Amino acid sequence: MKEFQIVLAGNPNCGKSTIFNQLTGARQHVGNYPGVTVEKKEGKCTIGGRTFKVVDLPGAYSMDAHSEDEEAARQYLLENRDSDMVLVNVVDACNLERSLFLTLQLRELNVPMIFVLNMCDLARQRGIEFRKGEISEWLRLPVLECVGFTGEGVREMSEKIASLAGELENGTVPEDVPQWLKDLSLKGELPRTLPEELASDSENIAPKADAERSETENAALYYEAVSRILPQMISTAKAKGPVKTSFLDRLFLHRFLGLPLFFLMLYLIFQLTFTVGEYPMGWIESGVEALSEKVGSFWAEDSESLLKSLILDGIIAGVGGVVVFLPNIVLLFLAISILEDSGYMARAAVVMDRFMAKVGLHGKSFIPMMVGFGCTVPGIMATRTLDNRRERLATIFILPLMSCGARMPIYALLIPAFFPQAWHGNVLFLVYVIGILLAILLAKLLRVSILRGEPVPFVMELPAWHMPTLRTVGVKTLERGWIYLKKAGTIILGLSIILWALATFPQLPDTEAEKIAASVAAEMSGNVPEETAPAESAAAETVADAEEVSPEDALAAAQEERIAEAALEYSCSGKIGKAIEPLMKPMGMDWRVGTAFLGAFAAKEVFVAQMAIVYQGGDVEDEEVGEENVLKLGQKLKTQYASVDGEVSESRSMLVGWCFLLFSLIAAPCCATVGVVVREAGWKWAVGQYVGLTVIAWIICTAIYQIGTMCGM
Amino acid sequence: MVLANAQKGNRHRVSEILTSDMVQGKLAAMGLVPGSEIEILQSSLHGAAIVSCRGAQLVLGRGLAQMIQLED
Numbered sequence: 001m002k003e004f005q006i007v008l009a010g011n012p013n014c015g016k017s018t019i020f021n022q023l024t025g026a027r028q029h030v031g032n033y034p035g036v037t038v039e040k041k042e043g044k045c046t047i048g049g050r051t052f053k054v055v056d057l058p059g060a061y062s063m064d065a066h067s068e069d070e071e072a073a074r075q076y077l078l079e080n081r082d083s084d085m086v087l088v089n090v091v092d093a094c095n096l097e098r099s100l101f102l103t104l105q106l107r108e109l110n111v112p113m114i115f116v117l118n119m120c121d122l123a124r125q126r127g128i129e130f131r132k133g134e135i136s137e138w139l140r141l142p143v144l145e146c147v148g149f150t151g152e153g154v155r156e157m158s159e160k161i162a163s164l165a166g167e168l169e170n171g172t173v174p175e176d177v178p179q180w181l182k183d184l185s186l187k188g189e190l191p192r193t194l195p196e197e198l199a200s201d202s203e204n205i206a207p208k209a210d211a212e213r214s215e216t217e218n219a220a221l222y223y224e225a226v227s228r229i230l231p232q233m234i235s236t237a238k239a240k241g242p243v244k245t246s247f248l249d250r251l252f253l254h255r256f257l258g259l260p261l262f263f264l265m266l267y268l269i270f271q272l273t274f275t276v277g278e279y280p281m282g283w284i285e286s287g288v289e290a291l292s293e294k295v296g297s298f299w300a301e302d303s304e305s306l307l308k309s310l311i312l313d314g315i316i317a318g319v320g321g322v323v324v325f326l327p328n329i330v331l332l333f334l335a336i337s338i339l340e341d342s343g344y345m346a347r348a349a350v351v352m353d354r355f356m357a358k359v360g361l362h363g364k365s366f367i368p369m370m371v372g373f374g375c376t377v378p379g380i381m382a383t384r385t386l387d388n389r390r391e392r393l394a395t396i397f398i399l400p401l402m403s404c405g406a407r408m409p410i411y412a413l414l415i416p417a418f419f420p421q422a423w424h425g426n427v428l429f430l431v432y433v434i435g436i437l438l439a440i441l442l443a444k445l446l447r448v449s450i451l452r453g454e455p456v457p458f459v460m461e462l463p464a465w466h467m468p469t470l471r472t473v474g475v476k477t478l479e480r481g482w483i484y485l486k487k488a489g490t491i492i493l494g495l496s497i498i499l500w501a502l503a504t505f506p507q508l509p510d511t512e513a514e515k516i517a518a519s520v521a522a523e524m525s526g527n528v529p530e531e532t533a534p535a536e537s538a539a540a541e542t543v544a545d546a547e548e549v550s551p552e553d554a555l556a557a558a559q560e561e562r563i564a565e566a567a568l569e570y571s572c573s574g575k576i577g578k579a580i581e582p583l584m585k586p587m588g589m590d591w592r593v594g595t596a597f598l599g600a601f602a603a604k605e606v607f608v609a610q611m612a613i614v615y616q617g618g619d620v621e622d623e624e625v626g627e628e629n630v631l632k633l634g635q636k637l638k639t640q641y642a643s644v645d646g647e648v649s650e651s652r653s654m655l656v657g658w659c660f661l662l663f664s665l666i667a668a669p670c671c672a673t674v675g676v677v678v679r680e681a682g683w684k685w686a687v688g689q690y691v692g693l694t695v696i697a698w699i700i701c702t703a704i705y706q707i708g709t710m711c712g713m
Numbered sequence: 714m715v716l717a718n719a720q721k722g723n724r725h726r727v728s729e730i731l732t733s734d735m736v737q738g739k740l741a742a743m744g745l746v747p748g749s750e751i752e753i754l755q756s757s758l759h760g761a762a763i764v765s766c767r768g769a770q771l772v773l774g775r776g777l778a779q780m781i782q783l784e785d
């Protein structure tokens with residue numbers, strides 16, 4: 001038995017991927033905006049004992065590609081037209097007239113094909129009835145109705161495909177292109193005469209006899225033909241008339257309210273991720289702590305076992321540190337899924353168009369940017385829908401400034417650490433907004449310098465609003481949560497072990513440790529040697545000041561702390577960190593943060609894992625954990641980076657907090673991003689973007705920190 | 714009259730589209746050709762115009778809306 005392939009082709013956002021998922025059982029990403037699928041996806045399915053390869057093509061409006069995703073679809077069809085395939089033309093049933101343009105072009109390929117009216121439920125609601133027999137007659141194709149979302153009609157469709165494949169294998173030739181279509185598409189070789197029933201009344205677009213018709217003239221002829229056939233194909237007797245602007249569009253696209261509503265929604269999303277996320281975050285943290293204690297109890301209390309350290313300080317600290325932020329991730333993706341499925345994404349693009357036009361991009365560039373809120377990599381892929389290369393490059397360049405989901409854990413760690421509780425949601429919102437504004441500013445710079453060029457006219461189809469269902473949104477959200485956990489259990493786990501090893505080896509020689517212990521003892525007994533740094537002696541004092549601590553315990557604690565610190569500095573991680581510290585210092589950061597940012601290249605969450613690993617030793621005094629809902633790691637960070645003369649300063653805390661946040665926002669895209677930029681734009685762009693963004697981040701953070709410090713923060 | 718100046722709620726027939734062949738082709742594929750009947754759903758006084766054309770709703774940037782000629 002031959003292996004046939006089922007190729008799904010159709011307009012953007014007509015539901016190809018939903019049908020693909022129904023056929024193959026895959027979980028390909030779906031959403032209610034044009035351009036969700038930008039490269040072909042493959043899967044397998046078995047119908048009646050016959051195995052098919054299923055190919056989901058990016059949506060295209062025509063076979064004359066105008067953007068990279070359309071080109072991918074076109075190429076695939078042209079290259080495979082002679083292979084054993086069944087072409088499934090998926091059509092949005094509510095939008096038959098426009099869709100038929102592509103259908104006619106596909107029909108001309110003259111490959112075995114079926115015509116599938118998708119989303120028939122919506123069409124029925126609008127009172128549209130299809131005369132399948134007539135459609136089939138006109139196109140000389142099998143015509144089927146289905147609802148990809150619920151699976152209605154999908155079985156009939158697969159059976160049809162299988163029987164068609166069977167017939168083809170037995171040598172049946174597919175029905176030829178209908179004569180009227182053949183007549184239409186003769187491109188300039190012969191004087192064209194439209195079939196009689198189509199010809200009347202079309203003088204104004206009469207075909208040119210000698211010159212080749214332009215794409216537009218060609219299209220005009222097709223549409224002319226379609227608009228004549230259409231009344232015979234559907235019955236709109238009961239139709240409620242075309243859907244006009246809905247209430248939602250009047251609201252969300254309102255000329256004054258549209259933009260504030262967009263920002264209000266972002267604001268609510270980020271308030272939600274924090275306020276709702278806090279509680280489960282606390283539970284997970286307690287769980288991780290309990291686990292850590294339980295596992296730790298397998299060893300003697302003062303055991304120096306390396307295995308214990310690996311498990312507690314490496315794996316549990318690193319992975320646990322990342323897993324804690326699962327609730328924030330789930331909430332973020334819940335919000336993104338709702339935006340994607342409702343159809344709001346395209347509205348945001350319209351609302352932002354005014355802004356984007358000012359910087360030489362257009363609203364359509366904003367869709368990849370919104371996708372970037374989830375993850376930068378698909379965001380960069382989504383730029384394939386843009387028609388102009390310069391615009392596309394500018395959009396790719398600025399995309400990492402849209403805070404991705406992997407940066408959420410960093411923000412969720414840093415914000416509660418450095419900012420008062422009431423501000424958490426607001427600061428998070430501000431970070432996102434600063435990202436958007438910086439992106440737009442940077443796009444402007446690019447569009448007047450290296451990517452100068454005329455702005456390309458903006459045209460985009462507005463998808464119909466769709467009520468997001470619990471099923472799709474829930475499945476997507478849980479899936480993203482699961483992906484996050486899987487990442488924590490694989491990549492982050494592996495990296496945590498590496499980071500732990502880097503932070504542990506080479507180990508501090510015992511002789512060094514003894515020297516440090518002796519010098520701490522000397523300090524504590526009153527003879528503070530001149531060379532000790534003030535911060536460190538301050539730390540020792542804080543410990544000594546605590547009332548209930550006996551002098552011996554205080555000494556031991558101070559010694560332990562200093563030895564741990566020296567050991568960290570002595571390790572690989574410490575040495576690398578020390579080497580880049582001169583660059584971090586002007587931003588108010590030290591070498592530990594430096595290593596965390598270096599590690600974040602592998603995956604952004606690693607920042608959190610690394611901070612958790614290097615701050616694993618030495619517990620925070622209980623009295624310092626006064627504020628509610630602040631993770632212990634956050635407390636340590638605040639004590640470490642926001643202390644002035646041994647006291648935690650609130651203003652300094654915010655200054656340092658902003659430097660940390662902005663640096664994580666702007667600097668150093670992760671390696672997955674660099675990889676996809678290399679593929680989509682080339683090495684030069686990837687390197688330029690990495691270096692460019694990091695330098696910008698450094699300049700901004702240094703300026704903020706230095707000015708803030710001068711102002712006495 | 715150009716689309717950019719058309720009033721919300723009105724129906725017009727497109728007479729001419731004065732852009733590059735590439736953009737014309739793109740618009741054609743999306744259903745907008747000379748001769749297409751469109752209804753203005755949102756005027757482009759403040760940014761993009763939204764029109765209903767062959768059953769689809771299209772967003773057209775203000776720059777583009779200025780290049781689309783309508784019959785009166």
